Amino acid sequence: MTPFVDSQKQRVLVVDDEPINLKILGQALSGDYQVLVASNAEQAIHIATTQQPDLVLLDIIMQGMDGYQTCRALKQDPRTVNIPIIFSTSMDSEEDEVKGLEAGASDYITKPYNLALVKARVRNQMQLKKKTDLLEKLVSLDGLTEIPNRRDFEQQFEVEWRRAQRANNYISVCMLDIDFFKQFNDNYGHGAGDICLQRVARTLMDNAKRSGDLVARYGGEEFVVLLPEIDLKEAKLVAERLRESVEALAITHQFSACAGVVTISAGLATCRAGFGMNKGLLLEEADRLLYEAKQQGRNRVIGDTYSLDVS
Ligand SMILES: [Mg+2]
Known part of the structure; x- marks a missing residue:
């Protein structure tokens, strides 16, 4: 990590099997967030469990494990269950949206990207995540001793x-x-x-x-x-x-x-x-x-x- 990285920045993990999409989303988000990237499900799960990003932007159609399976895997692991997921997909039928939300995703963006919309949705999830983290910290502490409860x-x-x-x-x-x-x-x-x-x-x-x-x-x-x-x-x-x-x-x-x-x-x-x-x-x-x-x-x-x- 370079000394210029702002450690207070929230972190987003962008997962997509097409390099061009990683590039577009990475460029759009790197001003406001620290951006991590993965080009397949295995990489994504590894990075999510070890680096604990605040949000995952997850492609649905990927070689091997697809986005739905990846989402379920992240939601079943106690280390990653609380990380919100936004699906990123070119499919735009309501059915797919329902399937994604049922798998545990918090929101949806569609390709081709409307970057203003992407940024707005990411910002919403990041703000929610900040509040959830704060609450999580408060309910995890013992009030008298201020150590974990x-x-x-x-x-x-x-x-x-x-x-x-x-x-x-x-x-x-x-x-x-x-x-x-x-x-x-x-x-x-x-x-x-x-x-x-x-x-x-x-x-x-x-x-x-x-x-x-x-x-x-x-x-x-x-x-x-x-x-x-x-x-x-x-x-x-x-x-x-x-x-x-x-x-x-x-x-x-x-x-x-x-x-x-x-x-x-x-x-x-x-x-x-x-x-x-x-x-x-x-x-x-x-x-x-x-x-x-x-x-x-x-x-x-x-x-x-x-x-x-x-x-
Ligand atoms: Mg794909």
Whole structure:
């Protein structure tokens, strides 16, 4: 990428199997948007999943996978489901339009292009996308701690789980819970409790920062951390670092039966997300291990691998 590219510009992916169409649309749109191009469905799907454009302009008639199939594929993938699609076609019967909208497209443009109309339709979709993104961000955040909420965790877990499945890779889930938090709230008040939650959330975020790592507030004083692509040994190091970082905050907690400061307990479950594995069971296993950490005296991490073969 050149340093002159405005990173704030929204991005449009133009997909067409005829170079002349890519050129015409590219020239028409490059003033207002960053333009990505693809000349077939496979390329388009790859670029859409890896680069997350804000809009796809999709040709219907292409060699190999056509536009309808491409549209369905993008709408079935959680990574691309929210990217709006405008079909671009020389067909102009109402039937084709219906078929396109049913496949999940947001709008239509027809060839030969009326560029003023193309720009107007693209602008409309881009404005909608901006609003949707903002709303999406707001509903994905926990209001108190301003870190991702449970809803966002569920979505990211689905994405990372699929990624791990495709690569037959490791994925870990760590459930954490502040020790004796009820006693903290009861004795220091809910205002202090809220500040405690915010500080714990912040330090957890600061200590799980690889791309793909996700820290979310799961509910109450419970947090969940998603750690893709590392095995149990490495995940345990991260979980232990999280535990230590909370203890190091040194938030006084005279009413804790395990330490004079605020601490957390953690249950960490790791598996290879191969065929037949189940992400719901992995989460349950993390919850069970968290319970075990509580039973064993709190302020500790209990981690284990989860496998269907063993049970
Ligand atoms: Mg074509």
